[in-house]
Amino acid sequence: MNSGPRLLKRPRGRTVFSGLMTALIVSACSVGPNFERPSVEVPSSFRGSPPVGSTNSLAELTWWEIFKDPTLRGLIGTALTNNYDLRIAVTRVEQAQAVLAQNRALFLPQLGYQGSVGRGKNATGGNLFFTGGMAVDTFAVAGNASWEVDLWGRIRRLNESARAQFLASHEAQREVAISLISQVAQAYFRLLALDAQLEIARRSTNSFGESLRIFSQRFEQGVISKLETSAAAAALASAAATVPEFERQIFVQENFINVLLGREPGPVARSATLLQEDLLSSVPAGLPSELLKRRPDIREAEQLLHSATAQIGVAVADFFPRLSLTALFGQVSPELSAFTGGGANAWNAAASLAGPLFQGGRLLGQYRQAQAMRAEALLRYQAVVLDAFAEVANDLISVQKLSLERVEQARAVEAYQVAVQVSMERYVAGRASYYEVLQEQQLLFPSENTLVQVELNQFLSFVQLYQALGGGFPLENGGKAAAPGGSF
Numbered sequence: 132m133n134s135g136p137r138l139l140k141r142p143r144g145r146t147v148f149s150g151l152m153t154a155l156i157v158s159a160c161s162v163g164p165n166f167e168r169p170s171v172e173v174p175s176s177f178r179g180s181p182p183v184g185s186t187n188s189l190a191e192l193t194w195w196e197i198f199k200d201p202t203l204r205g206l207i208g209t210a211l212t213n214n215y216d217l218r219i220a221v222t223r224v225e226q227a228q229a230v231l232a233q234n235r236a237l238f239l240p241q242l243g244y245q246g247s248v249g250r251g252k253n254a255t256g257g258n259l260f261f262t263g264g265m266a267v268d269t270f271a272v273a274g275n276a277s278w279e280v281d282l283w284g285r286i287r288r289l290n291e292s293a294r295a296q297f298l299a300s301h302e303a304q305r306e307v308a309i310s311l312i313s314q315v316a317q318a319y320f321r322l323l324a325l326d327a328q329l330e331i332a333r334r335s336t337n338s339f340g341e342s343l344r345i346f347s348q349r350f351e352q353g354v355i356s357k358l359e360t361s362a363a364a365a366a367l368a369s370a371a372a373t374v375p376e377f378e379r380q381i382f383v384q385e386n387f388i389n390v391l392l393g394r395e396p397g398p399v400a401r402s403a404t405l406l407q408e409d410l411l412s413s414v415p416a417g418l419p420s421e422l423l424k425r426r427p428d429i430r431e432a433e434q435l436l437h438s439a440t441a442q443i444g445v446a447v448a449d450f451f452p453r454l455s456l457t458a459l460f461g462q463v464s465p466e467l468s469a470f471t472g473g474g475a476n477a478w479n480a481a482a483s484l485a486g487p488l489f490q491g492g493r494l495l496g497q498y499r500q501a502q503a504m505r506a507e508a509l510l511r512y513q514a515v516v517l518d519a520f521a522e523v524a525n526d527l528i529s530v531q532k533l534s535l536e537r538v539e540q541a542r543a544v545e546a547y548q549v550a551v552q553v554s555m556e557r558y559v560a561g562r563a564s565y566y567e568v569l570q571e572q573q574l575l576f577p578s579e580n581t582l583v584q585v586e587l588n589q590f591l592s593f594v595q596l597y598q599a600l601g602g603g604f605p606l607e608n609g610g611k612a613a614a615p616g617g618s619f
Contacts, residue, residue, distance in 0.1 A: 161284025162451070163444020166291075166437045169509060171516050173419050178520075179528040180416045188417025190425055190602030194312050197597060199409050202402040203319050206392060210315045213393030217311055220304040227293075227300035234293040237286045240278040245461075247271045273461020273477060280456065285448030292441035299434035306427035309603035315391050316594045322384045323405040324587040328580055329377040335576040336374060338551075339367040342568060345559070359565040366569055370576070405586055410593050414530055416523060416600060425601035426519050432512040439501070439508040446498040452486025519599065526596035533589040540582045547575040 189197075195204055211217065252266045281287060343363040386396040423429055457480070464475040487494060550571045557563035597603075 161287050161444055162447040163284070163288055164440055166295075166440040168433060169436070169512060171423070171513060173423070174520065175419070177416045177419055177527055178524040179531065180524075187415050188421060188425075188600055188602075189414050189597055190417065190600035191605075192602065193605065194597075194603050197602070198316060200319075200403055202400060203316060206319060206388065206399070207312055207315050209392045209394075210311050211308060214311055214391060215393055217304070217307050218393075220300075220307040224297070224300045224304050227297040231290070231293040231297045234286070234290045237279065237289065238281070240276050240456075242274065242276050244272075244274045246273070267465050269463070269465060271461065271463040271477075273459050273463070276458045278456045280454040282454055283448040283451045285445055285453075288441045288444035288448065292438040292445065295434045295438035295441065299431045299438065302427045302431035302434060305604065306431060309427060309598055309601070311391065312603050313594050313598040315388065317591050318384065318388045318391060319399075319401070320405065320408070320587060320590040320594070322381065322388065322399060323401060323403070323408065324583050325377055325381045325384060326401070327405050327583045329374065329381065331576060331579045331583070332370060332373040332377055335572070336367065336370040338572060338576075339363065339370050342555075342572065343367050362565065362569060366573065405583065405590070408590065410590065414527075414593065414596060416527055416596075419520060419523075422519055422523065422601065423516065426599075427601065428515050429512070429519055432508070432515045436505070436508040436512050439505040443498070443501045443505055446494070446501040449494050449497065450487065452484050455483045455485070457481050457483070522599040523596065526592055526599050529592035530589070530596055533585060533592055537582070537585045537589055540578070540585050544575070544578050544582050547571065547578050551575050 194207060198204055198207070247269065248271075249269045250266060251269075279286065343360065343366075347360055347363075385399045388399050389396050459477070459479040461477050462475045463477045551568075554563055554568045554571045558565065558568045
């Protein structure tokens with residue numbers, strides 16, 4: 132009599148096992164499109180790039196190899212450690228990593244437990260249940276497990292999307308770091324330029340003051356009129372008025388640098404002048420195709436496109452039924468002492484299949500939304516690539532033309548310096564008027580300021596080109612590197 136039931140249980144267990152294995156085999160497929168890097172039109176060379184045989188790129192050098200000034204390198208290292216925007220970017224990476232861990236957990240069975248103690252009449256466990264009018268006690272404890280079998284790859288697509296988001300956040304962090312390096316370098320060069328312009332303003336003030344002294348002496352001797360001394364006094368006052376303005380700008384620029392460094396406003400030490408800074412004489416741009424692999428904003432846009440593509444698979448999987456396996460094992464009894472007996476054992480194993488029949492267009496709307504989001508991500512990727520090529524081309528031509536402009540402007544300054552000296556000698560000798568002296572002085576000092584601005588623009592264009600090429604850190608280990616004096 133007892134052999135029959137035992138024989139019936141074996142095929143049932145085999146059936147459940149076979150069904151589970153079949154589900155696992157079927158779950159090897161994933162609905163929705165697989166991601167492929169979109170093809171973009173890549174030029175053979177950057178516009179404005181000089182014809183060179185080398186394929187090396189300026190971006191292959193790390194930032195501490197590019198910037199030789201020890202003070203600047205110290206500032207960049209501090210910024211990479213303390214800057215708040217970069218620290219915020221790090222927390223976003225950590226958030227994306229946590230989201231990825233949450234999605235990975237969907238692959239595994241979800242285990243839990245439950246327990247209850249109660250006493251009631253014609254009710255148990257919060258539900259109505261006839262107990263013959265008697266008050267009864269209930270004791271229960273159990274462990275439970277549930278697992279969604281990934282038949283259509285919904286969970287895998289969720290993980291694929293989350294992983295792409297994580298990688299995108301890492302590229303965003305790298306983009307913030309590279310931008311921060313560029314910001315600190317440009318701010319430091321602007322500070323040095325302001326120092327140079329302040330020096331020019333003070334020198335011009337002294338020069339106009341010397342002219343006023345000479346004019347005043349000749350006025351007292353009755354050689355010239357009040358017109359000449361008044362013109363010299365006006366020129367002196369105009370030059371002196373620029374000194375506090377440059378001092379104000381220096382104060383503000385120092386505070387801006389300290390904000391980038393994540394510290395309180397204060398003075399910024401500098402160990403060199405703008406003219407003492409050294410730039411690389413050669414600025415190879417490398418191959419445009421390498422830009423797609425190096426620039427963090429392009430890599431970030433690619434990962435966001437990958438994530439959006441995976442979300443289409445998630446939306447498609449929602450059209451299909453979901454298979455869930457559940458199990459429960461525990462003890463339940465009206466008497467606590469009966470927990471040790473076999474009669475108190477409780478267990479349950481079940482499989483459920485649930486799918487949509489009518490959702491009023493909700494699932495179709497989600498699918499179309501996912502498609503539109505992927506289309507947007509693709510357009511953003513293409514736009515970022517196009518902007519990257521344009522930025523490199525603009526910065527390349529700027530570096531080249533500003534170098535030529537600097538040479539010519541330096542010649543102009545040198546010629547004006549000679550003109551001022553000669554005009555003053557002619558005036559003292561009585562062979563030139565005061566107007567000639569003031570005219571040459573008023574041409575010299577703006578020309579010197581223009582030279583400083585051209586030199587500054589040359590430095591800024593170099594830094595912008597380095598940033599546009601994706602320079603800053605080697606791509607190994609996700610673009611992170613232990614820099615001298617910095618923790619990034």
